[in-house]
Each structure stands twice: as structure tokens, then as C-alpha cells.
Amino acid sequence: MIISQQKPFEEILGIIGEKNKVFIIGCGLCATHCQSGGEEQVLEMKGRLLREGKDVTGHVVIEAVCHILNSKKEFRAKKAELKNTEVILVMACGAGVQTVSELQKIQVVGALDTLFLGNVKRFGQFEERCSLCGECLLNKTGGICPVTTCSKGLLNGPCGGMSDGKCEVDPERDCGWVKIYERLEQLGQLEDLEEIFAPKDFSKGTKPAALVVERQEVKK
Amino acid sequence: MSFQQRLEKKEFTITAEIGPPKGTDVSEMLKNAQRLKGRVHAVNVTDNQSAVMRLSSLASCHMLVEMGIEPIFQITCRDRNRLALQSDLLSAHALGIRNVLTLTGDHTQVGDHPQAKPVFDVDSTHLLQIIQKLNEGRDLSTQFMNKKLSDGTVLKGKTQLFPGAVVCPEANPLKPQLLRFSKKVTAGAKFFQTQAVYDYEKFKEFMKKARELNTKVLAGILLLRSPGMAKYLNKNVPGITVPDVLIKEMESSSQPLKAGVKIAARQIKQMQEICDGVHIMAIGLEDKVLDILDEAGM
Numbered sequence A: 001m002i003i004s005q006q007k008p009f010e011e012i013l014g015i016i017g018e019k020n021k022v023f024i025i026g027c028g029l030c031a032t033h034c035q036s037g038g039e040e041q042v043l044e045m046k047g048r049l050l051r052e053g054k055d056v057t058g059h060v061v062i063e064a065v066c067h068i069l070n071s072k073k074e075f076r077a078k079k080a081e082l083k084n085t086e087v088i089l090v091m092a093c094g095a096g097v098q099t100v101s102e103l104q105k106i107q108v109v110g111a112l113d114t115l116f117l118g119n120v121k122r123f124g125q126f127e128e129r130c131s132l133c134g135e136c137l138l139n140k141t142g143g144i145c146p147v148t149t150c151s152k153g154l155l156n157g158p159c160g161g162m163s164d165g166k167c168e169v170d171p172e173r174d175c176g177w178v179k180i181y182e183r184l185e186q187l188g189q190l191e192d193l194e195e196i197f198a199p200k201d202f203s204k205g206t207k208p209a210a211l212v213v214e215r216q217e218v219k220k
Numbered sequence B: 001m002s003f004q005q006r007l008e009k010k011e012f013t014i015t016a017e018i019g020p021p022k023g024t025d026v027s028e029m030l031k032n033a034q035r036l037k038g039r040v041h042a043v044n045v046t047d048n049q050s051a052v053m054r055l056s057s058l059a060s061c062h063m064l065v066e067m068g069i070e071p072i073f074q075i076t077c078r079d080r081n082r083l084a085l086q087s088d089l090l091s092a093h094a095l096g097i098r099n100v101l102t103l104t105g106d107h108t109q110v111g112d113h114p115q116a117k118p119v120f121d122v123d124s125t126h127l128l129q130i131i132q133k134l135n136e137g138r139d140l141s142t143q144f145m146n147k148k149l150s151d152g153t154v155l156k157g158k159t160q161l162f163p164g165a166v167v168c169p170e171a172n173p174l175k176p177q178l179l180r181f182s183k184k185v186t187a188g189a190k191f192f193q194t195q196a197v198y199d200y201e202k203f204k205e206f207m208k209k210a211r212e213l214n215t216k217v218l219a220g221i222l223l224l225r226s227p228g229m230a231k232y233l234n235k236n237v238p239g240i241t242v243p244d245v246l247i248k249e250m251e252s253s254s255q256p257l258k259a260g261v262k263i264a265a266r267q268i269k270q271m272q273e274i275c276d277g278v279h280i281m282a283i284g285l286e287d288k289v290l291d292i293l294d295e296a297g298m
Helices: A009-016 A039-051 A068-077 A079-083 A094-103 A176-186 A215-219 B003-008 B027-036 B057-066 B082-094 B124-136 B175-186 B200-213 B227-236 B244-251 B256-274 B288-296
Strands: A002-006 A021-027 A055-062 A087-091 A107-110 A112-122 A125-128 B013-018 B042-045 B071-076 B099-103 B162-167 B191-196 B216-222 B277-281
Touching: A009 A087, A009 A107, A021 A039, A021 A094, A039 A055, A039 A087, A055 A068, A055 A079, A068 A079, A068 A094, A087 A094, A094 A107, A176 B175, B003 B013, B013 B027, B013 B216, B027 B057, B027 B288, B042 B057, B057 B071, B057 B082, B071 B082, B082 B124, B099 B124, B124 B162, B124 B175, B162 B175, B175 B200, B191 B277, B200 B216, B200 B256, B216 B256, B227 B244, B244 B256, B256 B277, B256 B288, B277 B288
Parallel strands: A021 A055, A021 A087, A087 A107, B013 B042, B013 B277, B042 B071, B071 B099, B099 B162, B162 B191, B191 B216, B216 B277
Antiparallel strands: A002 A112, A112 A125
């Protein structure tokens, strides 16, 4: 899931500036789980804006704002409110904000900072395990990603900054390479690590990435 | 005899290091280098050490060459992608530099520009492979075509670099570090300069592994200035453990720095029996390197 966090309210207010009529969009998926842009946070935002003297023209929590076609349908249903709006405040990840800026000719303000692709450890606790690097190495590293769990993204073992199994960047953080080593040792697969992994092919992560999956392939 | 020749002829080899200034005034650095001339066999120049921005290692190494001092060019993967690394290695060769010490580099977040983008395009193992390629007269340019270290473009003039690497013999846990150590040997490291070593018995064990891999090892000797510094190292520097007995030795001395010099000299003598040389680090007290060497009778 995409982990996001609300920007400070004062910052949001500053960007809205003198404009008065605000429409709020929340996201029913990731931002709901992160408690940064779900129904509850949208209503809370509405209350705060009203207290600041803003006119909230409407609000909606779209199932997944990143889904451009679905969002387009939702906007059609809110046509009247949007017509009367000066600023759309989007409480969704960066992808969601850009769905809205693609579909609407009104100023769009993002209310969140998008942090990372995260695993949910328990409610409200998220951890990054995958960097979406475009070339997965997990099959060679015991199912633990060195690109993400090593703060330097090293491919061939721990650096000299490792101390008692922890990372030089943060002594609270486990060294990814010690984790990988221990897991492969436990699995009796240390030979997987003998190969020198070639430098990463960063052309596979060139931005902006795009992928078209043929319909037939999906059916299979 | 060059640094490389000494190691190949199994002569005990001594190196020390200097750090470039933060600024353009190189006088103190060059004074330190001049002091070391003739007393050590090569001088390392650090590369934005501890992720703190300084004058470049490459330029400093070139100044040493002009002074008739053989440099060891330290180069990290933190600040350069594979284009810049190769370009600097070609430049090093053209400037008369031959010895290169490859390092991953401390993370930008522990340095003085924590907001900087850390590069780490390749790691130190890859950097050794890159030097191997450049020495063969080819670059890394067709890397992307077939996912392996492929042939690359033929260079107009190849490098003759002598690649080395670092290892941390007292890392805890040690086994993952040893894995990386053997990968570095496979990737072409001809010599290793180690993190500071204090546990002689542990180091002897490590040397058995090094001998199996048939590589040269210069043991890191870090001058202890005071008991406080020793305690600081134990608490804050990964892979360094100063034993209590050494801390006590310094505490019981009225001149702790002198005691530190004695300890370092003693360590050097011990190392003569088990490894190929020593790398003396006297961060900020480069003049003491000479005292250590005098004390050790070198």
C-alpha cells in the first residue's frame, strides 16, 4: 500500500490562500488505511476549513483516486458542486492528486505527502520493504530486498558501517545484509550469495514508467 | 620500489593517510605529506571522509605525485555514478596515480550534507570490477545489453591501476563481512587495508582466511590519543573494539598520547609476523606517525 501522511494544516491553508470555495476529495484505499485521507479525515478537514471561514462546496471519498476512469465517473456525479469550486483539496497520494489535475480545470491542492510503498505491520505502523526498482532480486536474496533494506542499496554484502547487526544510518535499524545472510544460512542456501550480483540496471527504473498489459494476457 | 612491487616482493609495507582540507588552503596537508615522505611507502588520501565535503582526493593525489610521494587514491561510490567513477579513474591514471583504494563510502546522512542524494549506483565490489575492465582497456558501456559485465567499448589508452579494498576484520557478525571480503578478492582486489585492529588473536584468525584467498593485507593501526578516545571508538565506531587492557594501559600512564604511540608501535611489530604491512591512521596527528615508526624501529 502507498503510505502517506497529512501535511501541516497551516501549510495547506497557505496554499489555498485567498480562495474560498473548497471541494475535498478523499481516497477509500491507501489513504484510508493510513488515516491520512479517509472519510474521517475528510470530515475533520472540512470542519477545520469551515472554522477558518472557508466555504466547503462538497466532499467525496473515491474508492481509489488513482483509478482515472472511476474517478471521472465520480466527478460527473459531483458536477454541480465542482462547478461552484475554486480549489480541489485532494487527500490522496501523489498519484491520486494527478488523477484530479488531469480531469479538472480547477486548481488542485495536495493535502498529503506520499512516503513509500509500505507493508502494514500492525494498525498504523508501516514499513518499507519494496522500492519498486523494476528488476526484482528477491529470488536471489532469500526473499529480503537489499535495494530497500540496505540504506545504501548495496548488492554484494554489508558495508563497513554495520555494527552488531545494525545500520550506520540508524542504530535502531537492522542491517539488511545481515538479515539476508542469516536467512540464507538458516535455509542452507548460502551458495546463492557467492555470485557477484552485477550493477543494477537503472534503465529499468526510468521515469515516468508505463506498462500496457494486453487484455488477452489478463484473461489467461 | 613501488607500493605494488613491495607487496609483490613480500616486503613489509607501511602506509599512512592524510585528509584534504575543507577549503583551498592545502599547505597543512602538503606539510603533513612532506613529513611522511621517505618514511612510509605510500600515502592514502581520503575521499570526502565521513561524508564530509572536502577538497578532492584526486587533486590531492596528483599533488603528492608531483612531490615524489606515491599516493593511494581513495574513491567512494557515494558521490559518483558509474560514468563519473570511470572518468575519475581514467583521470587518475593520466595524472600518474596508480594505487586505488575502493570504498563504498559512509552514507550522506552521517556527514555534513545529510540532505544530499546518496549515489551508490554501484558498490565497491563493482568498482573493483570496473578497474579490472579499465586495466584491460575497456569500459563498462555495454553493461546494459546482456546483464553481465560484458566487453564494453575499447579505450584509447588503458589504465594501469593497482586496485585495493577495505575489510573490517573485527566486524560483528563477521561472516557476512567475510563473504564480502572474498567477493572483493574475486572482483580483483590485490591488497586490503583494514579497519583498525586491536584484537590480535581475532586478527590472526582473519589472516588465515586472507591467506586462503591469497591476497595482501595491511593491518589498520589507529593511534589512540587518550583513554577517552578509546572509549569513544568502542561506543561509536562500527567494527572497532579497543580491549580494556589497552584502555587501562593508557589510564595508568601520565602521558596517554605517549602510551598510545607505544601501543601502536608494539602492534606494528606484532603485525610483522602475520600480515603484509600496516596502514597507520593518526587522524589529525600526522606528525605522530613518525614517532610511532621511530618507536617501532622502522
